Amino acid sequence: MAMQITTGTSELRDITKMERIGAHSHIHGLGLDDRLEPRANAQGLVGQAKARKAAGMILRMVQEGRIAGRAILFAGPPSTGKTAIAMGMAQSLGSDVPFTTIAASEVFSLSMSKTEALTQAFRRSIGVRIKEETELIEGEVVEIQIDRSLTGATKTGKLTIKTTDMETIYDLGMKMIEALTKEKVLAGDVIAIDKTSGKVSKLGRSFARSRDYDAMGADTKFVQCPEGEIQKRKEVVHTVSLHEIDVINSRTQGFLALFAGDTGEIGPELRNQINTKVGEWREEGKAEIIPGVLFIDEVHMLDIECFSFLNRALESELAPLVIMASNRGMSRIRGTKFRSPHGLPVDLLDRVLIVSTKPYTPEDIQQIIEIRCQEEDTQLTSEAITVLTTMATQTTLRYALNLISTAQIIAKKRKAEKVDVEDLRRAYTYFMDEKRSVQWLKEQQGTLVFDEIKQGDGDDDPMAG
Ligand SMILES: Nc1ncnc2c1ncn2[C@@H]1O[C@H](COP(=O)(O)OP(=O)(O)O)[C@@H](O)[C@H]1O
């Protein structure tokens, strides 16, 4: 059965990524120099030199396309920058190398099987760079004439466009008129129209018209009137992920499902067809595979079925680099009675490279706090910074960083410009850290709803300290 596989790129091309301020928004890269040596404090990252260097080496291999189907494990106590370093790696990859992040527990909460959720995550992390020829109409606008119907409800029109060698008149429909109006196209503009998508782009104003108007913005760009044919073929390159191709071609969903995020399960037959097709494109030189990165945070939350899926998926030809993070020491593998390092089965551990992260020194912590203050636009007095650093060493870095914004609100209430020790102290009493919370829970025993855990069933021993 020959099925038409499309990539739906003209619909997808205009979607831009959203940025937000979050726990890791101060991180802009790994902060390494050309020789992959970590700078003490760069691109938002501080200390943790060995792990950052290791991350940089892995990244270099990904960029050279030499590594796929491999797995890395960041192992270390909570708040030692495992997620932060992974985000730094994501920032340093090229814009069209896919980087997908999932938290292992997400796999259980989606409305699909665990293995389907993982398969989708894998396929999101493989890019397909596609070369396509499109037809363009390119030339200098001589005249745009728009006729309204008597009621004004419909419009028709004519576009006269020329190159140095020829001139043609095109009939315009409603859609084209709208597109031209939106771009504010006037006579004298040099424009390009993508014939398949109907997208209009303004390339600049024609030199020939440079003296026509004297009221022109300083940023007006002048270009030559194009030569030759008005209709041209041009090669465009864009990247989509295998998962996007899956969804667009799944007959029940269509590409709108990409926006709803509600993609449901996708059949293996379709995936096989797509793999075959992409393979063909690759042989014909029309497409290139870009193995990206899949980051699975808190990987010890996966269970044995997921782990064996991972093992198998890593062997497949179209596998991304898989980066995992775990804060467990020896702990139980979910879905089994066995204990294993980091909560990962030994056969999986066998194929991963392990990078460990270590607790920070007070100097590192202080620098991270200062970076976060800048990111959150908050000023701390120098005493407050010292106190917060001490708090971080006694609780966790993450807890201390969370206090910055709460203390700022308290400081604002007393109309102070800078957060002082007293504000931190009050924030500290309002919000508990984990240790105090555990203590409190013990004191409250019996008054809260509890889940009794049988002795010996516990699997939680974070590698604290
Ligand atoms: N080396 C670092 N440089 C800058 N910020 C860091 C560094 N390590 C951790 N952070 C920040 O500290 C917080 C906790 O780190 P995180 O990466 O979430 O820890 P983990 O994933 O190891 O539990 C995050 O806000 C993170 O961005």
Ligand SMILES: [Mg+2]
């Ligand atoms: Mg983390």
